[in-house]
Amino acid sequence: MKIYAVGGAIRDTLMALPVHDVDYVVVGASVDEMLALGFRPVGKDFPVFLHPDTQAEYALARTERKTGVGYRGFMFYADPTVTLEEDLERRDLTINAMAQEVDANGQWFGPIIDPYNGQEDLAKKVFRHVSDAFAEDPLRLLRIARFAARFPEFIVAAETLDALKAIVHSGELAALSPERVWQELARGFIADKPMRMFQVLLDTGAAKALLPEALVNELVEESYREELIAYLHASDVRLENRCAVVLMHLPAQEIRDWSEQVRMPHEVRDFCEIFSTLHQLTMQHKDGAYQANGVLTWFNRADVWRKPERAQALMKLAQSIGVQVSRLNEAMLAAQQLNPAEIIVRLSEVDRLNGERIKSAVEEARLLAIATAL
Template identity: 40%
Template sequence: MKRYLVGGAVRDKLLGRAVVDRDFVVVGASPPEMIAAGYKPVGKDFPVFLEPGTGEEYALARTERKTGRGYHGFSFQADASVTLEEDLERRDLTINAIAEAEDGTLVDPYGGVRDIEQRVLRHVSAAFVEDPVRLLRVARFAARYAPLGFTVADETMTLMQQMVADGEIDHLVPERVWAETRKALAEPQPSAFLRVLRESHALAVLFPEVDALYGVPQRAEYHPEIDCGIHVEMVLDMAARIAPGDALVGYCALTHDLGKALTPADVLPRHVMHEQRGIAPVQEMSQRLKVPNDFAAMASAVCRYHLNAHMAFELKPGTILKLLDALGALRRPERLETFLHACEADKRGRLGSEDAAYPQANYLRAARDAAAAVSSQPFVEKGLVGPAIGEALDRARVKAIASVPKPA
């Protein structure tokens, strides 16, 4: 029995990144032998065991054989005859197919160390095409490692394009698409996720609402980057900069301008009413991907109200109160924070505006605090009842918002 550290732990050690999860492979052992050695079996689809001392997972080396379409269509072989090289060959990328022996020796049969040094995301073998989730994983790894200079190998991109052409990704269920997307939105450079999906032609299949933004022009005086798709990429990366690791802000950034793809051609490059037009595609995309309710609700709110945030200094106090009520921000101030992060990312996700100030955010925070500080108790003590309390409370909150100073 030989034990090896494998996958992301080895990759991240070589990249000098913090190792979060450690996965191990055991070669030359059978399930009864693992149990006899004190390991606790936990695997459902293939033999995985918990090490009795550390609780870490140890999987028996295994091979995979494609038996059907999609990512469920696999059979596994896991026994003492499977070699380490065979186990590593079934993995997606060479940078994830490196093993480290207990003495620290690296086992790298597929050139993963070289690809880490050359900053390349490359598939291990032709079996890559058998699992459509791998296409999304490559795009997600691009979002994580693009800041380090990683790019997708040409031959891997060709395989991914073939997967799309063959309809393999049509078998992805929404939950898997969303799981990888959510992770990608929390990475340092989510724009790379979109670019890889677009180059592989998968964006039009998985996210047609987003793909439709590319090539749609905007007014250069407000958007020097012109292209709506490029703008969304910039907003995604700005969201990752403003709220690192926050996939909710990222999803709002991804969907905030979907309405611009529906602007009539004779109106372009203006996008009047795009925030209203965008609500339907945001809701449709959220339903199709089965995103969590809080993601869907906040994305719709950002789509509908982001121009209100940009125009905060011009809004009447009553309109600001309606905005706060629509966001549920009086009781849940964190919802206002998410909204403001996404709106700031939109404003700064433009060519030349990357370091621009966004004073609207602090003004709306102050307005929220002023409104939330108003209590209904005085009106109850005055004898008001029912709707009269709410009406008086709203009037007092509007007055409190009106007292908030605006930047000079």
């Protein structure tokens, strides 16, 4: 039995990057042997075990065969006779198909095992797929797009780009679960250069299948891509910020429709929708001549009364990409300083109270504060 560290951990070590997670492959062992050594089984689709002391995951070397559609449509074969090279062959990219042996103390030792020339592609900064089986898994397209955002200096090999286009042509992107699509896109959003992810999606034809149509129509314009690159660079690296900047030209309803398709978390969706309406409001009043009614409508939509931190984050994001919101910010602070309880007390002295009357009085007071600040 031999144990190897494989995949991204080897790649990141060679690139002098921090290694956060290590994948281990066990060659020459059976399930019974792993259990006898105290490993705890956790894999549902293939044999994966937790180390009895470190709780790290160890997988038996395996091969796979396409049996259905989507990234789950595979049958796995794990056996002591499966070699390390066979296990590495099923991986996506050559730079992720390297390994190094691990001793009994968990230390890596010996030469890098690199049967598919991953070190050469790493030096050349090339994403190249390992085998023809690459095109059988549609999830790999999203992974490559996300890798492009994380490692923007890398290029996609011509033959790998053809394989990605074949994935799109097969129609198997439709078999991906919405949650998995969002997971990969979200990681690309907060990577070093998110526009590289979108460029791969455009180059392969996957953008039309995965992104809102209106966004795709904008992304094909070079001038828009350049503008978006600048905005993304200026914004804080937070998921909701990056998403909001990318989607800000879309109507709120289109953002909601797409968010439901990819199962976007509600807090991210709401942030994006509200930022879109803020962007539209500022574009309609570039001269700064805001109408108090319209501003109050946006404040209510953003719920600046109960979620002031989010409101400040929205304003800060707008400022970071050059949108003038200083007057809106002043109006918001003025309206937020009003105390609804005091308004209710004053109202109760001269009028009979009911829900509608209270709401109306608070709205009128806020509207006056906004108009005065503007």
